Amino acid sequence: MPATVLEGVKSFGKVYCTLCTRTVDAEVMVQANMVYRKANLRVVSGQKCPRCSSSLDAAFVVGPSN
Numbered sequence: 813m814p815a816t817v818l819e820g821v822k823s824f825g826k827v828y829c830t831l832c833t834r835t836v837d838a839e840v841m842v843q844a845n846m847v848y849r850k851a852n853l854r855v856v857s858g859q860k861c862p863r864c865s866s867s868l869d870a871a872f873v874v875g876p877s878n
Contacts, residue, residue: 827871832864
């Protein structure tokens, strides 16, 4: 599927909180990258870490939630 078709699709995934250094569940969305013609996963802005209450805007997406 082309990346532009999936752009904006939201789901849950595992993200790495940089403040408490743990992997937590958060909502992620697909963002199209037109330079490399692929899709990237980004954390939906405005979420807080359930463990330390810090912002997850700078968190790394590790993978899908199981």
